[in-house]
């Protein structure tokens with residue numbers, strides 16, 4: 001089925017909105033022009049007043065399948081992605097079992113093919129069982145279409161193991177995507193070590209637990225000549241270290257999450273585990289440094305770190321609940337409302353941070369609206385206002401700190417490979 005999107009607003013290179021039509025056929029954007037005439041055989045989508053954006057790309061998502069289906073499945077997580085305007089997501093490997101063999105990864109690809117609503121690029125682990133000791137078979141997993149290698153959920157503790165992993169990854173031209181956390185510096189903390197740990201009398205996680213490992217890894221990546229990507233960067237020291245590394249010409253990239261851009265420890269209302277995630281919400285100064293890092297190119301793009309947990313998990317409170325919050329269904333409206341509407345970022349900057357920038361960091365052929373490109377598109381209503389209500393999420397995870405936030409910029413239709421995978425009317429919003 002071909003699609004004709006009429007009268008939508010597209011961002012041009014200068015960041016201005018231009019009214020245009022798009023013709024999609026066989027999964028490809030065939031034509032972008034004003035006044036494309038319908039032939040009668042295609043489905044016509046009236047998009048007047050809507051932003052037509054490349055589908056969003058999220059390279060940090062937890063889908064929990066296999067082994068955590070009570071928290072999320074590939075089906076529910078990718079529906080949440082579609083609802084949030086994401087057309088390509090990369091799935092983190094901290095599942096049970098983890099994709100650390102060719103067979104596991106092949107099973108995952110099959111399951112994705114059967115049940116995913118959007119494109120899913122699965123990570124393989126760096127170490128067997130994410131135990132941090134024995135490396136996976138990098139060439140075999142690359143052959144089985146691993147997107148990249150990550151032990152997300154836990155840092156690789158031994159420098160020697162990380163160095164060998166980086167050399168393996170460099171050999172096959174794949175990236176090491178790192179959750180940076182030195183276990184000897186976390187002291188079983190649950191919140192940032194700063195003000196909030198004292199206020200709540202809960203052990204804190206110091207900033208150095210992250211920044212020390214990033215500094216180590218950057219030097220290893222330089223020696224191994226490996227593309228090294230930093231997950232969910234959260235501290236001002238980490239930003240400085242990455243900035244210096246980029247200046248030195250080291251192949252490092254970094255992502256930041258919407259919650260670290262929009263919240264800090266001062267926003268934690270008390271013992272509420274919907275504000276518990278790893279890394280934790282840091283200080284006001286850290287939050288400012290993350291935004292500055294994003295704006296000066298130190299941080300390459302935005303990724304949600306969508307980490308669904310059950311309500312039962314989160315009712316255990318700050319000390320005992322698992323780390324993580326959901327993000328797919330609220331990322332764009334939150335960032336649009338709190339950064340673009342407040343003129344901190346332009347609309348084009350935000351869209352780029354969620355489309356072309358993540359795609360380019362990993363040489364992915366997505367995130368662009370141009371003739372000949374994949375027909376991955378989201379239509380967004382920038383004016384419609386609605387309040388965030390977790391009860392309405394498609395995700396099984398309702399664990400968000402943003403309940404009741406009023407936002408504009410809600411996706412209304414999501415197209416992957418030229419096919420409508422979600423539209424507002426089909427799901428209660």
Ligand SMILES: NC(=O)N[C@@H](CC(=O)O)C(=O)O
Nearest residue numbers: 062152153277278307323324
């Ligand atoms: N971010 C989190 O707080 N939790 C993630 C793991 C991770 O991203 O490190 C999870 O899998 O729940």
Ligand SMILES: [Zn+2]
Nearest residue numbers: 152153179231
């Ligand atoms: Zn992580």
Ligand SMILES: [Zn+2]
Nearest residue numbers: 092152153305
């Ligand atoms: Zn994660």
